[in-house]
Amino acid sequence: MYRIKRARSVIHSLAHHAVSALSFLHPRLGEECLQSGLTEVKFDLIAELITGKEFKGSKETMSAYNALKATFEQILQSEGMDLSCIKTASINFGFKKDSWPSFCICTMTGLGTEPIHIKVDWCGNKYNLLSEC
Numbered sequence: 600m601y602r603i604k605r606a607r608s609v610i611h612s613l614a615h616h617a618v619s620a621l622s623f624l625h626p627r628l629g630e631e632c633l634q635s636g637l638t639e640v641k642f643d644l645i646a647e648l649i650t651g652k653e654f655k656g657s658k659e660t661m662s663a664y665n666a667l668k669a670t671f672e673q674i675l676q677s678e679g680m681d682l683s684c685i686k687t688a689s690i691n692f693g694f695k696k697d698s699w700p701s702f703c704i705c706t707m708t709g710l711g712t713e714p715i716h717i718k719v720d721w722c723g724n725k726y727n728l729l730s731e732c
Contacts, residue, residue: 601684601709610705629698644688
C-alpha cells in the first residue's frame with residue numbers, strides 16, 4: 600500500500616544511502632561523468648535505465664547501480680511497500696568540479712499520486728539547509 604509519509608521516508612533513506620560511500624557509486628560515478636563531460640546523470644529505478652548524454656558506466660558502476668536498485672527495494676519492503684504500488688522512481692546525481700555529487704535528487708510517484716522529491720547535498724543534508732560537513 601502506498602502512503603505519502605512512507606514514500607517520503609523511502610526516498611529520504613535512499614538519498615542518504617546514495618550519497619554515502621556505502622553505495623559504492625562514488626567517487627567512480629563522478630569521475631566517469633566528468634570524463635564524459637556530464638554534469639548530471641539520472642538512474643531510473645523502475646525501468647532500469649540510465650540517462651545522461653552518452654554516459655558509459657564501467658562494469659563496477661553498473662554493479663553499484665544494481666546494488667542501489669536492490670537497496671531501494673529493501674527500503675520499500677521495510678516501509679511495508681512494494682514495486683507494484685510505484686509508478687516511477689529515479690535518482691539524479693549532479694556534479695560540479697568534484698567526483699563526489701554536489702546534489703542528489705530522489706523522486707518517486709505512486710499510482711495516482713503526485714511525485715515526491717527530496718534533494719540532499721553531498722553530506723546528506725537537505726539541500727539549501729547546508730551545515731558544516
